[in-house]
Amino acid sequence: MNQTVWHHLKLCAQGDPRDTIEDAAIAVDNGKIAWLGAASALPAQFAQWPREDLGGAWVTPGLVDCHTHLVYGGQRADEFAQRLAGVSYEEIARNGGGIVSTVRATRAASEAELYAQSAARLEPLLAEGVTAVEIKSGYGLELAAERKMLRVARQLGERYPVTVRTTFLGAHALPPEFAGRADDYIDEVCERMLPALADEGLVDAVDVFCERIGFSIAQSERVFEAAARRNLPVKMHAEQLSNSGGAALAARYGALSSDHLEFLDEAGVVAMKAASSVAVLLPGAYYFIRETQLPPLELLRRYEVPIAISTDSNPGTSPTTSLLLMMNMATTLFRMTVPEVLQGVTQHAARALGDAERHGTLAEGRPADFAVWDVQSLAELAYWIGRPLCARVVRGGKTVFERRLNTI
Numbered sequence: 001m002n003q004t005v006w007h008h009l010k011l012c013a014q015g016d017p018r019d020t021i022e023d024a025a026i027a028v029d030n031g032k033i034a035w036l037g038a039a040s041a042l043p044a045q046f047a048q049w050p051r052e053d054l055g056g057a058w059v060t061p062g063l064v065d066c067h068t069h070l071v072y073g074g075q076r077a078d079e080f081a082q083r084l085a086g087v088s089y090e091e092i093a094r095n096g097g098g099i100v101s102t103v104r105a106t107r108a109a110s111e112a113e114l115y116a117q118s119a120a121r122l123e124p125l126l127a128e129g130v131t132a133v134e135i136k137s138g139y140g141l142e143l144a145a146e147r148k149m150l151r152v153a154r155q156l157g158e159r160y161p162v163t164v165r166t167t168f169l170g171a172h173a174l175p176p177e178f179a180g181r182a183d184d185y186i187d188e189v190c191e192r193m194l195p196a197l198a199d200e201g202l203v204d205a206v207d208v209f210c211e212r213i214g215f216s217i218a219q220s221e222r223v224f225e226a227a228a229r230r231n232l233p234v235k236m237h238a239e240q241l242s243n244s245g246g247a248a249l250a251a252r253y254g255a256l257s258s259d260h261l262e263f264l265d266e267a268g269v270v271a272m273k274a275a276s277s278v279a280v281l282l283p284g285a286y287y288f289i290r291e292t293q294l295p296p297l298e299l300l301r302r303y304e305v306p307i308a309i310s311t312d313s314n315p316g317t318s319p320t321t322s323l324l325l326m327m328n329m330a331t332t333l334f335r336m337t338v339p340e341v342l343q344g345v346t347q348h349a350a351r352a353l354g355d356a357e358r359h360g361t362l363a364e365g366r367p368a369d370f371a372v373w374d375v376q377s378l379a380e381l382a383y384w385i386g387r388p389l390c391a392r393v394v395r396g397g398k399t400v401f402e403r404r405l406n407t408i
């Protein structure tokens, strides 16, 4: 029996900094939270358990990064240089660069190489207190390479102390071999790739890039129908570069989330609200492609659509491995509040992940997955720019990360 009372801590159990306990304790029994609350109210039955003193530090739920493309080959710094010289993201994509250039590198990489490159991007996220991450396919765009990506994502979840939820994004871009035949490629996605990968247990959800440079509403709907036939939840890259009505379509299929959303209109917000979809905002992509159209924050607030924040970690539009930096950007660029961004990387992100039962909040009966912070105020999580703040990560009651630098 592994029993511990974590004490001398400040607790933010829901990821809402307006709802905290100043001197709290968490009793953990075999990896699960047996009790949490004010230290003064600790029930007698836990009084004799071994104790761990957290020195008065803040504790939040482990963070959730609910939208990433973390598994891919290579990087696109050259394309970044082109964009600095004035070429737009859309132009690069139309000229055979962009997503398709990462497809070439991903197809060429062995599974072991892909694993090593991806693990190097996952580690900094985990060192920031992330305990659950979504990872999409979508740089293979053929069965074998999509399988390779999803297998790597699963392996990361098996070897690192993090929950990995996989998303099949076969409809991310048109592979060169299907040039001019987008409908045929969608047939391939729906009739061959998705069924095979789902049968292999590699798919937890299905995503589509619905956009002028991605897939149309009609094509996106076919992918969602194929997902529905397999009872797989859906989500969508929607209204990133234009208002295509993707979020409303996704809502009709009960989407977990619609993501990006800079060009979302009121009708789309209303549809998302009715479907209880989460709005996943991706400030890293907004920043990196120097977007100027802001996502409709006021509408999302007015209709009380839950908002999550994520890294969108990918080589083309958001080459970041820091969720804390995204929290900072969401406040500065999107004018989101500290409570909004903190809930956006905990409880709302867990909903977008489709795993709110396990992640995003701390409560009795749930896994003891939490982050311990080297801050005096929770607002610091959104305030510092690029400063490591996570002192310790506890997963299933065990310390899986501890930051310490030896002085000489």
Ligand code: NIG
Pocket (backbone or CB within 6 Å): 098, 099, 102, 209, 237, 240, 285, 312, 314, 315, 316, 317, 318
């Ligand atoms: O989330 N929008 C489409 N997909 C990615 C970008 C992928 C890439 O450029 O490699 C995104 O922004």
Ligand code: FE
Pocket (backbone or CB within 6 Å): 067, 068, 069, 237, 312, 314
């Ligand atoms: Fe994305």
